[in-house]
Amino acid sequence: MIEIKNVGKSFQGKEVLMGISATFEKGKTNMIIGASGTGKSVLLKTIVGLFSPDKGSVLYDGRDFHASTIREQKIIRGEIGMLFQGSALFDSLTVAENVRFPLNIHSDMSESEKDDKVNFYLKRVGLENAAHKMPSEISGGMQKRVGIARAIVMNSQYLFCDEPNSGLDPQTAWMIDQLIHEITQEYNLTTVIVSHDMNSVMEIGEYIMFMYKGLKIWEGTKDEILDAEPKELKDFLFSNKLVRTFKGI
Amino acid sequence: MRRLGEYILFLKKMFSNREPLTTYVRLFFQECINIGINSLFLVGFVSLFVGAVIALQMAYNIVSPLLPKYIIGLATREMMILEMAPTLSAIVFAGKVGSQIAGGIGTMRITEQIDALEVMGINSASYLVLPKIIAGMAMLPLLAILSAALGIWGGYLATIFGNLSPTEDYIYGIQNTFVSFEVPFAIIKAFVFGFIVTSISAFKGYNVKGGALEVGKASTDAVTASCIAILAADFILADTLLS
Ligand SMILES: Nc1ncnc2c1ncn2[C@@H]1O[C@H](COP(=O)(O)OP(=O)(O)OP(=O)(O)O)[C@@H](O)[C@H]1O
Numbered sequence: 001m002i003e004i005k006n007v008g009k010s011f012q013g014k015e016v017l018m019g020i021s022a023t024f025e026k027g028k029t030n031m032i033i034g035a036s037g038t039g040k041s042v043l044l045k046t047i048v049g050l051f052s053p054d055k056g057s058v059l060y061d062g063r064d065f066h067a068s069t070i071r072e073q074k075i076i077r078g079e080i081g082m083l084f085q086g087s088a089l090f091d092s093l094t095v096a097e098n099v100r101f102p103l104n105i106h107s108d109m110s111e112s113e114k115d116d117k118v119n120f121y122l123k124r125v126g127l128e129n130a131a132h133k134m135p136s137e138i139s140g141g142m143q144k145r146v147g148i149a150r151a152i153v154m155n156s157q158y159l160f161c162d163e164p165n166s167g168l169d170p171q172t173a174w175m176i177d178q179l180i181h182e183i184t185q186e187y188n189l190t191t192v193i194v195s196h197d198m199n200s201v202m203e204i205g206e207y208i209m210f211m212y213k214g215l216k217i218w219e220g221t222k223d224e225i226l227d228a229e230p231k232e233l234k235d236f237l238f239s240n241k242l243v244r245t246f247k248g249i
Numbered sequence: 250m251r252r253l254g255e256y257i258l259f260l261k262k263m264f265s266n267r268e269p270l271t272t273y274v275r276l277f278f279q280e281c282i283n284i285g286i287n288s289l290f291l292v293g294f295v296s297l298f299v300g301a302v303i304a305l306q307m308a309y310n311i312v313s314p315l316l317p318k319y320i321i322g323l324a325t326r327e328m329m330i331l332e333m334a335p336t337l338s339a340i341v342f343a344g345k346v347g348s349q350i351a352g353g354i355g356t357m358r359i360t361e362q363i364d365a366l367e368v369m370g371i372n373s374a375s376y377l378v379l380p381k382i383i384a385g386m387a388m389l390p391l392l393a394i395l396s397a398a399l400g401i402w403g404g405y406l407a408t409i410f411g412n413l414s415p416t417e418d419y420i421y422g423i424q425n426t427f428v429s430f431e432v433p434f435a436i437i438k439a440f441v442f443g444f445i446v447t448s449i450s451a452f453k454g455y456n457v458k459g460g461a462l463e464v465g466k467a468s469t470d471a472v473t474a475s476c477i478a479i480l481a482a483d484f485i486l487a488d489t490l491l492s
């Protein structure tokens with residue numbers, strides 16, 4: 001479980017996050033949604049410690065990340081996996097080396113144990129045949145899957161995804177969503193996904209938090225979202241023809 | 250001035266909370282091979298020709314019969330070791346390696362590869378940059394030594410093919426009144442330049458914001474800033490170490 005409490009962040013006097021609190025539960029796909037530029041990525045990066053918040057705290061199962069020593073932070077980081085918007089694979093390493101990378105940093109396994117682990121997770125995401133390819137030689141959807149394998153190879157407890165299906169065709173996007181959802185349940189992860197894709201929200205969102213200009217305006221489940229009250233959320237939701245059709249308006 | 254402050258903070262960040270040393274050993278050797286091979290050919294080529302041209306121009310300038318012919322060898326040696334070998338190698342090095350470092354690290358920045366390293370708990374500044382800086386400081390002196398040797402050899406070839414003087418004169422010239430401190434001085438210079446080029450280029454790349462356009466700009470900026478810093482350091486070192 002991850003709790004964020006009153007998290008605030010400004011850049012050069014511009015307030016991007018204005019005190020956001022939320023709880024992301026274990027074994028669930030938690031989603032942060034909102035229009036472009038509302039601070040979703042900044043919030044995610046603050047949670048994983050790429051930015052330090054100006055105020056507030058982030059608790060990983062009770063451990064306050066930003067108040068921890070560097071050693072303690074490193075332990076938490078060993079439990080964090082993150083899938084980036086553009087996959088962020090290391091382009092000088094092969095697919096298998098990318099997945100192996102966190103193991104080299106954090107674990108003291110023997111080389112053959114690492115091999116086994118890498119093969120296991122590559123198989124899990126369906127890429128056992130691409131192990132020796134370079135990231136530039138595989139498709140965007142495959143890169144995302146490598147990113148997922150790299151994110152969970154450490155037996156991560158927490159999985160973060162920034163727009164996991166951006167730039168993918170609907171079918172591949174659906175497949176990536178399903179993969180993240182399955183993995184979350186399989187390994188009982190606390191998963192937080194940033195998205196503005198209503199399809200994935202309706203498919204896999206178990207807890208949904210809507211952000212608008214640095215504030216949390218609404219939270220709830222996908223069954224509640226179509227009846228939600230705030231005007232900003234309605235505007236966001238019903239700009240989408242599919243959702244309008246679905247709701248019959 | 251603010252950039253300078255940021256640059257110093259960047260260097261400091263590299264040394265705080267870095268990975269265990271063993272992590273760096275393998276990276277260091279990779280970088281040495283990469284950096285060394287990358288600029289080897291161009292440094293060699295430039296040095297050979299610069300040495301030859303120095304010899305030719307010296308010969309052209311000696312019109313007085315009173316000046317001994319061995320001056321050609323002497324001057325080629327002096328100019329190559331003191332100035333051309335370390336400084337010219339460093340400039341070539343900035344063009345080839347510096348732009349590559351800035352471009353590579355800049356690309357890693359905009360594609361979030363640096364964020365990915367940080368999320369894994371790695372100090373990206375030291376992981377990416379430290380091996381490059383140390384490799385630069387190890388390789389540039391070697392390149393400078395090679396450059397000096399090739400330059401002097403280039404002068405020798407010019408002497409033969411241009412019929413400038415008897416080769417014995419040239420050989421005598423390059424051995425005449427040899428001040429042994431000049432060699433360590435050249436090596437110190439190359440060592441400092443190696444640090445300057447790699448650290449400035451890495452700094453430029455590391456702080457890229459934006460997209461591919463900014464990465465390209467960081468590469469050229471890295472070369473410009475490195476060259477200016479090389480020449481400034483060249484002046485300061487000559488002033489302090491030679492007086
Ligand atoms: N490193 C930074 N320095 C300064 N400002 C930043 C930085 N990162 C983000 N911002 C600003 O914070 C605001 C929110 O950006 P953010 O990337 O979080 O939006 P987002 O909700 O993720 O949008 P999108 O859906 O387009 O990804 C933007 O106005 C952006 O300019």
Ligand SMILES: [Mg+2]
Pocket residue numbers: 040041042162
């Ligand atoms: Mg974003």
